[in-house]
Amino acid sequence: MIAYCTNVLDGDDLRGILPGAESFAAALRACPGSARWLADDGAMPLGLWLPWRAARTVADPDRARTLADWLAERHVRVRLLNGFPFDAFHAPVVKHRVYAPDWSLPPRAAFTRDLVRIAAALVPDGGRGSISTLPIAWRAGYGQAGLERAGAAIRSLVPFLAELEAGHGRFLHLDLEPEPGCVLDRPADVVRFFEAFLLRGQSSEDEARIRRHVGVCHDVCHAAVMFDAQAACLSAYARAGIRVGRIQISSAPEARLPAGDPAARAAAIEALSALAEPRWLHQASWRRADGTVTFHDDLPAALAALSREPAVAALPDAGGLEESVRVHFHVPIHLEVAAGLPTTRATIAEALGAARVLPDPPLLEIETYAWSVLPEMRGTAGEAKSPPDPAALAALVRRELDWASALAAGDGATGVTAP
Numbered sequence: 001m002i003a004y005c006t007n008v009l010d011g012d013d014l015r016g017i018l019p020g021a022e023s024f025a026a027a028l029r030a031c032p033g034s035a036r037w038l039a040d041d042g043a044m045p046l047g048l049w050l051p052w053r054a055a056r057t058v059a060d061p062d063r064a065r066t067l068a069d070w071l072a073e074r075h076v077r078v079r080l081l082n083g084f085p086f087d088a089f090h091a092p093v094v095k096h097r098v099y100a101p102d103w104s105l106p107p108r109a110a111f112t113r114d115l116v117r118i119a120a121a122l123v124p125d126g127g128r129g130s131i132s133t134l135p136i137a138w139r140a141g142y143g144q145a146g147l148e149r150a151g152a153a154i155r156s157l158v159p160f161l162a163e164l165e166a167g168h169g170r171f172l173h174l175d176l177e178p179e180p181g182c183v184l185d186r187p188a189d190v191v192r193f194f195e196a197f198l199l200r201g202q203s204s205e206d207e208a209r210i211r212r213h214v215g216v217c218h219d220v221c222h223a224a225v226m227f228d229a230q231a232a233c234l235s236a237y238a239r240a241g242i243r244v245g246r247i248q249i250s251s252a253p254e255a256r257l258p259a260g261d262p263a264a265r266a267a268a269i270e271a272l273s274a275l276a277e278p279r280w281l282h283q284a285s286w287r288r289a290d291g292t293v294t295f296h297d298d299l300p301a302a303l304a305a306l307s308r309e310p311a312v313a314a315l316p317d318a319g320g321l322e323e324s325v326r327v328h329f330h331v332p333i334h335l336e337v338a339a340g341l342p343t344t345r346a347t348i349a350e351a352l353g354a355a356r357v358l359p360d361p362p363l364l365e366i367e368t369y370a371w372s373v374l375p376e377m378r379g380t381a382g383e384a385k386s387p388p389d390p391a392a393l394a395a396l397v398r399r400e401l402d403w404a405s406a407l408a409a410g411d412g413a414t415g416v417t418a419p
Contacts, residue, residue, distance in 0.1 A: 001037060001038070001039055001045050001364075001405075002037060002045065002249065002364045002365065002366055002401065002404050002405060002408065003045040003046055003047040003077075003078075003079070003080050003363070003364065003365045003366070004028070004044075004045070004046055004047065004365070004366045004397060004400075004401065005046075005047035005049060005080070005082055005248070005365050005366065005367040005369065006020070006021050006024065006046055006047065006048055006049050006082075007049035007082050007085060007089055007367070007369045008367075008368065008369045008371060008393065008397075009021065009024060009049075009390065009393075010090040011090075012051050012053070012054075012087065012088055013051070013053060013054050013057075014050075014054045014057060014058065017049075017050065017051075017054060018070070020390050021046060021048070021076065021390075022074050022076070023389075023390035023391060024046075024390035024393060024394055025044040025046060025074065025075065025076045026044075026074070026075075027390055027391045027393075027394030027395075028044050028394045028397065028398065028401070029042070029044050029075060031394065031395075031398045033398075033402065034398070034401075036401075036402070036405045036406075036409075037401040037402075037404075037405045039077050041075075041077075042075055043072075043075045043076060043077035044075060044076055044077065045077045045078075045079070046076055046077070046078055046080075047078070047080035047081070047082055047365045047367070048078045048080070048081050048082065048122075049081075049082040049085065049089070050081070050115070050118070051085070051086065051087040051088065051089070052086050052087055052107070052111045052114070053087070055111060055114040055115055055118060056111075056114055058118055059113075059114035059115075059117045059118055060117075061117065061121065064117060064118045064120070064121035064122070065121050067118065067121065067122070068121045068122050071122070078122045079119075079122065079123055079127065079128065079129045079130070079363065080129065080130050080131075080132070080246065080363060080365055081115045081118065081119050081122075081129070081130070081131045081132070082132050082367075083111065083112050083115045083131045083132055083133045083134075083174075084098070084132055084133060084134050084177055085098050086098075086100065086101060086107070086108070086111060089369075090279075090372070091279070092278065092279065093278050093279060094279055094280050094281070095278075095279075095280065095281045095298070096138055096281060098280070098281070099134060099137055099138040099182065102134065102136060102137030102138070102142070102146065102150070103133075103134060103136045103137060103146075103149075103150035103153055103154065104137070104145075104146040104147075104149035104150045104153070106153075108134065108153065109153040109154075109156060109157065112131060112133055112157060112174065113157060113160065115131045116131060116157065116160060116161060116164075116172060116174075119131055119170075119172050120164050120168070120170055120172065123170045123172065124170075125168050125169050125170060126169040126170070127169075127170055127171070128170075128171045128172070128173075128363070129170070129171070129172045129173075130172070130173055130174075130175050130217070130245045130246045130363050131172065131173075131174050131175065132175045132176075132177050132217040132246060132248075133174055133175065133176055133177065133217075134176075134177070134182075135176050135177055135178045135179050135182040135183055135184035135185065136150050136176070136182065136183035136184055136193065137150070137182065137183050138181060138182055138183075139181055139182055139183050139185070140181075140297075142183055147183070147193070147196075147197050148197060150183075150197065151193070151197030151198050154174065154198060154214060155198060155202075155210065157174060157213075158206075158209050158210050158213050158214065159209075161173070161174065161213040162209050162212075162213060165213075172213070173212070173213050173214065173215050173243060173245040174213060174214050174215070174245075175214075175215045175216055175217035175243075175245040175246050176190065176193075176214070176215070176216055176217065177216070177217035177218075177219055177222075177248070178190060178216065178218070178219070178222060178223075179219065179222050179283075179328070180222055180225050180226055180283040180285065180295065180328055181281075181283050181295065181297055185222070185226060186226060186228060186233075187228070187232075187233050187236035187237060187240075188236070190216060190237065190240075190242060191236065191237075191240045191242065194214075194240065194242055195240075198210055198214065199211075211241055211242070211243065212243070214243075215237075215242055215243030215244060215245035216237055216242055216243065216244050216245065216246075217245060217246040217247075217248060218233060218234065218237075218244050218246070218247050218248070218351065218362070219247075219248040219250055219367065220247065220248065220249055220250050220251070220344075220347055220348050220351045221248075221250035221251055221252045221328065221330055221344065222250075222328065223347070223351075224251075224252050224326060224344040224347045225252050225283060225284070225285050225326045225327065225328045226285060226293075226295075227285055227287055227293055227326065229350070230347050230350040230351035230354055231350060231351075231353070231354035234351070234354040234355060234358060235354070235357075238357075238358055238359060243359075243360055244355070244358055244360075244362045245362060245363065246362055246363045246364070246365060247351060247352070247355060247362045247363070247364055247365070248365050248366075248367040249333055249348055249351075249352075249364060249365065249366045249367070249404055250330045250333060250348075250366070250367050250368065251330070251331050251332070251333045251335070251338075251343045251344050251345045251347075251348060251368075252326050252327055252328060252329060252330070252331065252343065252344045253272075253275060253326070253327050253329055253331050253338055253339055253341040253342070253343055253344075254324050254325065254326045254327075254341060254342050254343065254344055255268040255269065255271065255272040255324060255325045255326075255327075255341055256268060256322060256323075256324045256342060257269070257322065257323040257324060257325070258322050259289065259322060259323075268341065269303070269306055271339060271340035271341050272299070272302075272303065272306075272325060272327070272341065273303055274339060274340070274375040275299060275327055275329050275339060275341075275375065276299045276300050276303065277373045279372075279373055280329075280370065280373065281297070281298055281328070282298055282299040282327050282328050282329050283295070283296065283297060283298065283299075283327070283328040284296045284298070284299050284301070284302035284325055284326065284327045284328070285325070285326050286302055286305065286306070286323065286324075286325045287323060287324050287325075287326075288323055289322065289323050299327055299329075302325055302327075306325070326344065329370055329373075330367060330368045330369055330370045331343055331368070331370070331374070332368055332371075332396070332399070332400055333345060333348060333366060333368060333400050333403065333404060334399050334400050334402070334403035334404075338374070339374055339375050339376070340375075348404075348407065349407060352407065352408060364404075364408070366397075366400055366401070366404060368397075368400060371388065371393065371396060372388070
């Protein structure tokens with residue numbers, strides 16, 4: 001079983017979010033062949049995104065229990081909460097706003113504590129749940145003082161998480177989600193943050209609590225965009241004693257720029273250009289023919305760099321080397337080609353295969369939130385639309401669930417756990 005993240009749905013309050021989640025789950029449960037992705041009791045596993053105002057509304061224990069009952073009555077199972085976007089994730093322009101407030105600021109910890117309270121009501125006694133969260137902040141301009149405050153803020157949540165497990169057997173973990181361009185975008189950054197800002201100066205008992213309740217949400221697309229091998233990422237966390245609490249199953253488009261074929265290069269860049277849109281940040285990594293990688297904050301910057309530099313075919317002794325550009329743009333995971341470009345779909349199998357040897361099994365979640373900004377889904381002027389209605393979205397998503405369920409079953413990935 002694999003959960004599907006509801007940040008694909010529009011809505012800034014409970015009146016917008018919950019009806020959409022109900023319709024989405026009902027439509028998925030009604031799909032032919034849905035038994036392969038439903039829980040044993042017929043419930044649809046969802047990862048729930050709540051903006052901070054909605055989380056504040058239901059963080060009270062009585063209201064959280066009411067929400068849990070409401071979801072159960074509608075055959076929806078929630079064990080995963082997405083605590084990365086703070087608010088207005090489907091606004092016309094999000095870009096760098098998705099990283100605010102960062103972990104050095106009190107509202108981020110308050111929002112996350114509310115999500116923990118909600119998770120405590122949604123996860124049954126003896127169960128397990130995950131709250132994913134921001135990888136501290138966007139990297140540019142972020143310094144030592146911010147890291148110190150962020151480490152202290154994250155540590156402040158650990159006693160609460162430990163108390164929930166001791167009192168009710170509900171094992172909840174907070175999972176930092178590395179993303180390109182952020183303070184944490186590679187395993188080495190995560191390991192350094194743990195060692196220098198989370199664990200430094202802690203007693204052995206406190207360190208054990210932190211390691212149990214704070215971990216990583218490994219997003220497959222994010223690692224692929226950085227050209228990081230999935231197995232290498234997961235093994236780096238394991239060597240450092242850092243829990244991989246969740247794997248987000250996601251895929252990125254990749255423009256391959258073959259040497260000696262200017263027409264194919266131009267076509268790939270044209271397809272890449274169609275992905276540039278105003279709502280979300282689309283970080284891009286350009287791997288050159290010599291293996292070096294240049295990172296760009298957003299796709300337009302990468303496109304500008306591509307236009308300034310000569311093709312590999314024009315350079316001396318280029319041989320058969322190939323360049324490529326990978327973009328942070330969550331495309332449907334079942335597609336080998338999306339928006340006219342090859343995808344990094346193969347890295348999903350690599351990640352699930354590597355997860356088999358982790359000390360603790362991660363929870364699984366599909367996070368394809370960008371359906372509304374795919375080139376074929378936009379308006380005539382290229383503007384982003386609202387996401388499709390839940391029933392129409394379910395018809396698209398079912399193909400992802402079919403593919404991911406077959407992959408998880410067919411590759412023998414028994415080391416991954418259903419949320």
